[in-house]
Amino acid sequence: MNHFSYKAGAARIEFGRGSFARLRDLVSDLACNRAVVLATAQQTEIAQSAQNHLGPTAAGLYARAVMHTPVEVTEDAVAYCDSVQADCLISVGGGSTTGLGKAISYRTGLPHIVVPTTYAGSEVTPILGQTEGGLKTTINDPKVLPNAVIYDPELTDSLPLKMSVVSGLNAMAHAAEALYAQNRNPISTVLATEGLSAMKDGLALIATDPNSKPGRDAALYGAWLCGTVLGQVGMALHHKICHTLGGSFNMPHAETHAVMLPHTIGYNAQAVPELLKPIARVFDGEPGPALFNYAKSIGSPVALKDLGFNEADLDRAASIATSNPYWNPRPFDEASVREMLQNAFDGAAPPHATE
Ligand code: NAD
Numbered sequence: 366m367n368h369f370s371y372k373a374g375a376a377r378i379e380f381g382r383g384s385f386a387r388l389r390d391l392v393s394d395l396a397c398n399r400a401v402v403l404a405t406a407q408q409t410e411i412a413q414s415a416q417n418h419l420g421p422t423a424a425g426l427y428a429r430a431v432m433h434t435p436v437e438v439t440e441d442a443v444a445y446c447d448s449v450q451a452d453c454l455i456s457v458g459g460g461s462t463t464g465l466g467k468a469i470s471y472r473t474g475l476p477h478i479v480v481p482t483t484y485a486g487s488e489v490t491p492i493l494g495q496t497e498g499g500l501k502t503t504i505n506d507p508k509v510l511p512n513a514v515i516y517d518p519e520l521t522d523s524l525p526l527k528m529s530v531v532s533g534l535n536a537m538a539h540a541a542e543a544l545y546a547q548n549r550n551p552i553s554t555v556l557a558t559e560g561l562s563a564m565k566d567g568l569a570l571i572a573t574d575p576n577s578k579p580g581r582d583a584a585l586y587g588a589w590l591c592g593t594v595l596g597q598v599g600m601a602l603h604h605k606i607c608h609t610l611g612g613s614f615n616m617p618h619a620e621t622h623a624v625m626l627p628h629t630i631g632y633n634a635q636a637v638p639e640l641l642k643p644i645a646r647v648f649d650g651e652p653g654p655a656l657f658n659y660a661k662s663i664g665s666p667v668a669l670k671d672l673g674f675n676e677a678d679l680d681r682a683a684s685i686a687t688s689n690p691y692w693n694p695r696p697f698d699e700a701s702v703r704e705m706l707q708n709a710f711d712g713a714a715p716p717h718a719t720e
Pocket of ligand 1: 405407408432433434458459460461462464482483484485486487488490491492493494520521522523524525528532595618619
């Protein structure tokens, strides 16, 4: 894939193998010269590479990002940034690290550059989820949107196969729900369709050969597009159910999205088949069953029971996921969500439209 630059709204995008080395230029373009690199403890090595690329503009490293963006960690990181007189932030990692960068930037106004190493897509959304005292809250504010993103597929070459597959399916879930979003537009639909197609091809190549460069390139390109639509339009039943399973039952984020996707999209496809035609086309079949077969073919988990979910919690999950009304293209109730969850728990294929 050729190297290209893209600018839209507030965010600048640099895409291409080797573009990580442009980090210092991006910091200079923001008129900054004291950058703090953020990472998880597991990714200190790549964070150190970021510091090497930054040269004298590196002001420090905070490698304590964790899942769910706890407010205590953010406050500690803000104090660290103050202590080293940071004038910008570089998040290198997955959605958890990007979340920390967004949380600091939101509080301090520091410019924020993200270098994603998974397919989560958070780097191009104005959404910040954070937790305090076990409660998750979400902020949707243009101030949260990072200033620039460097998509260097080389940094995803190390992403383990299992994580690549579920992270990619998590990205696809954003694009799938964007196709029927109430506030969708022709551009979001084009982006979502292209994102699904690129991610589908990318993951298929990676599943066969995790070192496939065309596969890694296509998947990261797809992740950008899928993340972009997540930031532009509203999500529905799929995201609500996954939010419930993650928030109330501590289920793993990307894996849960991967398992639920065929069931929620299959359910909605029966109400809006026209809007989900891009999925039927890209995956060559009826959306629910076709997504299920595709997920299996690339080695994704397909059953909540295999992710450690407790069957006795299915009733409560259905009840929580339907406790507050929200828009979805197909009406639903506790019983229909319970049925979807049972199928997902068992690892059964979603029903065909005619069944
Ligand atoms: P993650 O950031 O939690 O990363 C998972 C693990 O993988 C971490 O230990 C990380 O260090 C490691 N890792 C990341 N990249 C790697 C690589 N290339 N090689 C080896 N290891 C690597 O997981 P995620 O799925 O990227 O992000 C999930 C989080 O992001 C969730 O909390 C979710 O809510 C959030 N999210 C937010 C938005 C948004 O718009 N706000 C969008 C999507 C996801």
